[in-house]
Structure formats: C-alpha cells, structure tokens
Amino acid sequence: MRWIQPWYFLVIGVASSVICVYALRANNEHMVVLRQAVYTADQKNVDVEGALKALQAYVTTHMNTNLSAGPNSVYPPIQLKYTYDRLVNEESAKAAEANTHLYTAAQNYCQAKIPTGFSGRYRVACIEKYVQTHDTSLPVIEDALYKFDFVSPIWSPDKAGWSMVIAAFSLVLFIVTWVGRRWLKHTVG
Numbered sequence: 001m002r003w004i005q006p007w008y009f010l011v012i013g014v015a016s017s018v019i020c021v022y023a024l025r026a027n028n029e030h031m032v033v034l035r036q037a038v039y040t041a042d043q044k045n046v047d048v049e050g051a052l053k054a055l056q057a058y059v060t061t062h063m064n065t066n067l068s069a070g071p072n073s074v075y076p077p078i079q080l081k082y083t084y085d086r087l088v089n090e091e092s093a094k095a096a097e098a099n100t101h102l103y104t105a106a107q108n109y110c111q112a113k114i115p116t117g118f119s120g121r122y123r124v125a126c127i128e129k130y131v132q133t134h135d136t137s138l139p140v141i142e143d144a145l146y147k148f149d150f151v152s153p154i155w156s157p158d159k160a161g162w163s164m165v166i167a168a169f170s171l172v173l174f175i176v177t178w179v180g181r182r183w184l185k186h187t188v189g
Contacts, residue, residue, distance in 0.1 A: 006178040013170035016163045023160035024064040031065040034058055035078070042082045052078070052148065059150040063160050066152055076149035084146040095138045106130035 034055040041051040055078070059065040067077035110126035155161050 004177055006174050006181065009170045009174035009177060013167050013174055016167035016170060020160055020163040020167055023158070023163055027062045027064045027158070027160055031055070031059055031062070031067070035067065038078060038080075042080045045082065045086065048080060048083055052080075056148075056150050059152050061153070061156055062158055063152060063154070063156045063164075067149060076147040078148040078150075080146040080148075084141070084143055088141055091138055091141060102131060102134055103127070105134075 034051070038048070038051045038055050041048045059067065068075065106127045107123070109130055110123040114123050114126055116122065155164070
C-alpha cells in the first residue's frame with residue numbers, strides 16, 4: 001500500500017476527465033455537421049436518405065449527440081421540409097392535371113348524354129354531378145413521415161465513454177487509497 005500513492009489515481013482521473021470533456025464536445029460537433037448535411041441534402045434533393053441514415057447511425061451510437069438545440073427548440077428536431085414541400089407540390093400538380101381531365105371527360109359524357117341545347121345550360125347539372133361522383137381531391141400527405149428524432153445513449157463505447165469510465169474508476173481508487181492510507185496511519189501509527 002505504501003508504493004501506491006493516491007495522487008497517481010487523482011492525476012489519471014483528472015486527465016481522463018479532460019479527455020472525456022473534449023471527446024463529448026467532439027461527438028456533439030460531429031453530430032452538428034451531420035445534421036447540417038441532412039438539411040443541405042434535403043434542400044438540394046441529393047441523397048437525403050443517405051445523410052439521414054448517417055446521422056441516425058452516429059447519434060444512436062455516441063454520447064452527447066442530442067439533436068435538440070435547447071429548451072425552445074422545434075420538436076421533432078429533424079424535419080425534411082423541402083422533401084415534404086416537393087411531394088405536396090408534385091401531388092398538387094397531379095391533382096390539377098386529373099381535374100383538367102375530369103372536366104373534359106365530364107363535358108364529353110354530358111354532351112353525349114344530353115346532345116340538345118345550344119349553350120349547354122342543360123348540361124351544367126350533369127357536369128356538376130359527374131365531377132362530384134368522380135372525386136380527384138388532393139390526397140392527405142402525413143408530415144409525420146418527414147420528421148425524425150434520434151435518441152443518443154447514456155453511455156457509449158467510444159473515446160468519451162471509455163475515458164469517462166477510466167475517470168470514474170480512477171477517482172474511486174483515489175478516494176479508496178486516500179481513505180485507506182489515513183485509516184492505516186491512525187490504526188498503526
């Protein structure tokens with residue numbers, strides 16, 4: 001017990017704590033880079049799924065990678081706004097084209113059914129009924145499919161995690177050796 005000095009463990013614990021803090025900070029900074037890559041990919045419509053998978057893989061395997069930016073942040077933190085807007089615009093264009101075809105089909109149908117009448121005023125009720133029975137309204141697109149949140153682990157086996165374990169273990173050993181030396185000094189001495 002004499003050759004084991006408590007301050008050895010204290011130095012190891014403090015050094016590991018410093019490494020842990022820098023590793024946790026590096027984890028968070030890398031998560032921010034990956035999150036920005038998702039936003040950029042979403043805006044440019046380039047490999048959004050790949051960027052999202054890279055972010056998910058990193059966040060779920062590293063400590064201190066919480067996606068929220070504070071107490072007033074938007075939840076869920078990852079929202080693929082541009083991808084959602086592109087899909088809504090695409091579906092709106094399809095619905096507009098379908099409506100154009102619907103009105104043309106309604107006019108042709110009603111003209112064949114009611115061929116009399118110069119101005120077509122007798123066909124108006126027929127066209128309205130045809131349009132109502134052949135609905136081409138815009139489908140509801142769930143925005144929840146374009147919102148994501150990933151949970152970071154409490155502990156992970158990376159540089160931050162292992163340095164945290166070493167720091168905690170070293171600090172426990174420091175306390176045990178320090179108390180043990182004091183106890184031996186009082187009981188023997």
